[in-house]
Amino acid sequence: MSPVTQDITRRDFLELGAAAGLACVANAACRSAGPAGAARGLAGPAIPPFALQEATIADLQRGMESGKYTARALCEYYLARIDEMDQRGATLRSVIETNPDALRIAAELDAERKTKGPRGPLHGIPILVKDNVATADRMATTAGSLALVGAKPPGDAAVAGRLRAAGAVLLGKANLSEWANFRSNSSSSGWSARGGQCKNPYALDRSPCGSSSGTAAAIAANFAAVGIGTETDGSIVCPSAACSLVGIKPTLGLVSRTGIVPIAHSQDTAGPMTRTVRDAAILLGALVGPDPKDAATAAAPAPLPDYTRFLDPQGLTGARLGVARTKLFGYHPATDALVTQAIDVLRRSGAVIVDPADIPHLGEYDDAELTVLLYEFKADLNRYLAEFAPGAPVKTLQDVIEFNERNKQREMPYFGQELFLKAQDKGPLSDQAYRDALDKCRKLGREEGLQAILDREKLDAIVAPTGNPAWPIDLVNGDHFLGGSSTPAAVAGFPHVTVPAGYVSGLPVGVSFIGAPWSEGTLVRLAYAYEQATMLRRPPRFLPTMSVSLGG
Numbered sequence: 001m002s003p004v005t006q007d008i009t010r011r012d013f014l015e016l017g018a019a020a021g022l023a024c025v026a027n028a029a030c031r032s033a034g035p036a037g038a039a040r041g042l043a044g045p046a047i048p049p050f051a052l053q054e055a056t057i058a059d060l061q062r063g064m065e066s067g068k069y070t071a072r073a074l075c076e077y078y079l080a081r082i083d084e085m086d087q088r089g090a091t092l093r094s095v096i097e098t099n100p101d102a103l104r105i106a107a108e109l110d111a112e113r114k115t116k117g118p119r120g121p122l123h124g125i126p127i128l129v130k131d132n133v134a135t136a137d138r139m140a141t142t143a144g145s146l147a148l149v150g151a152k153p154p155g156d157a158a159v160a161g162r163l164r165a166a167g168a169v170l171l172g173k174a175n176l177s178e179w180a181n182f183r184s185n186s187s188s189s190g191w192s193a194r195g196g197q198c199k200n201p202y203a204l205d206r207s208p209c210g211s212s213s214g215t216a217a218a219i220a221a222n223f224a225a226v227g228i229g230t231e232t233d234g235s236i237v238c239p240s241a242a243c244s245l246v247g248i249k250p251t252l253g254l255v256s257r258t259g260i261v262p263i264a265h266s267q268d269t270a271g272p273m274t275r276t277v278r279d280a281a282i283l284l285g286a287l288v289g290p291d292p293k294d295a296a297t298a299a300a301p302a303p304l305p306d307y308t309r310f311l312d313p314q315g316l317t318g319a320r321l322g323v324a325r326t327k328l329f330g331y332h333p334a335t336d337a338l339v340t341q342a343i344d345v346l347r348r349s350g351a352v353i354v355d356p357a358d359i360p361h362l363g364e365y366d367d368a369e370l371t372v373l374l375y376e377f378k379a380d381l382n383r384y385l386a387e388f389a390p391g392a393p394v395k396t397l398q399d400v401i402e403f404n405e406r407n408k409q410r411e412m413p414y415f416g417q418e419l420f421l422k423a424q425d426k427g428p429l430s431d432q433a434y435r436d437a438l439d440k441c442r443k444l445g446r447e448e449g450l451q452a453i454l455d456r457e458k459l460d461a462i463v464a465p466t467g468n469p470a471w472p473i474d475l476v477n478g479d480h481f482l483g484g485s486s487t488p489a490a491v492a493g494f495p496h497v498t499v500p501a502g503y504v505s506g507l508p509v510g511v512s513f514i515g516a517p518w519s520e521g522t523l524v525r526l527a528y529a530y531e532q533a534t535m536l537r538r539p540p541r542f543l544p545t546m547s548v549s550l551g552g
Helices: 010-020 031-039 057-066 071-085 102-116 158-165 213-220 237-242 277-287 295-299 333-348 366-388 397-406 418-424 432-456 486-492 520-534
Strands: 095-098 126-130 169-174 226-231 246-249 269-274 320-323 352-354 461-465 496-504 507-514
Touching: 057 071, 057 277, 071 095, 071 102, 071 126, 071 169, 095 213, 102 169, 126 158, 126 213, 158 169, 158 277, 169 213, 213 226, 213 237, 213 269, 226 237, 226 277, 237 246, 237 496, 237 507, 246 277, 246 486, 246 520, 269 277, 277 520, 333 352, 333 461, 333 496, 333 507, 333 520, 366 397, 366 418, 366 432, 366 486, 397 418, 432 461, 432 486, 461 520, 486 496, 496 520, 507 520
Parallel strands: 126 169, 126 226, 320 352, 320 461
Antiparallel strands: 095 169, 226 269, 246 269, 246 496, 461 507, 496 507
């Protein structure tokens, strides 16, 4: 039976994957762990061989062009992989549901390719989107909450619509931290009432970090070609770094937020989460563009560039990069060591390193940021529920709070909803307290903060660790963040790219490039050159716990 023309069975899937010879291994969490690893109890679950292991968009397009694959066959491969490993096997719980129409859509795109040719680089490419991105299909859009089960969005989110127009196949919805991790101060990243606890594929007892945790774990595990995450503060870059991915948090307004379950319009954005910088550049190009329903997109420059033209392996030559040390280094020595090595690579690759180049006022606007998020969450969620959640049992934030109380055993078995309660107590966006907090964030975070240091030192980007290695999942006490670099770009609305920088006892660590508004092209150029100089990403081994070795 050929995957090009017919559906594949589970047995065919395994046999084809084995024949391709591209897998980790079936019996001992990639033999690279070795006998010593097995002796230490580090052998993970049996991992089926997989023919599309680490396949890029270009790899898949070449396969479809040559006739080796069809879009339908690619979907079958990935769906079989999800079936084997997401709710069984390694039980990542990274995919909240798959698209029941994916194979039909893929077959239609195959027919279109034959008659009209491909629409572009995403034609027929299977993609996972976070479950806060509305889709007008048979999949639900719930932000991981049981309160939105039954909601039927009247249309696609702008992001989903652009992906469909580009010819991508929406393969499924990724699990996430419920309500994008804005319900409780003691939440566990990757847990939702609807999807359960998502795991990090590099060590299954470790957190996948941030609210786009399901997207990160799924793409790292090769459950789809690429994925979409969303970020308010850290929820693209933290899970990307924790799962050895490339993540791009775009400039506020580059990508429309219409139809995405919100936290706060002054910081929310969607962006790519991929295994390579090239794939991230391709995916970003499909997402960007003006949207009359999202006023922030009017500020984006026109015409928007093709981000793949910035993929220059010599792109670090002459770049001015500042190292932001104060408050962004020093919380984890092994992370500091890896990023110090990354800085050495940048210097040897021709970059001019300005060290230190500390970001002014960092940490001085944290309380103001939370105030802004609480006010905007109430206003923005109420607006979303009215427009995109007909059929849901909730119409307002107050309704969601009451739903959670009525369904406490299912919705709040581990942590509460204190952030919801604080948000509900806030008044309208005309309140002076909100306006003062927003002004403080813009002044200290943007004009006198990130923009000031970029201008003063004439920098192409700021460099810093993305965050600490993944911590053990803890449903009792919640997440154990030690530090990270997401807040400056999040509050300022500036772009932020993370790239794999190495591993601490097998746990991934990322290095961040943070730039001025609309400098995604520059950041892609820098990240790509660094990636090509290092090629540090390696696929996960699905170990039950972290490696005890002191090396990567």
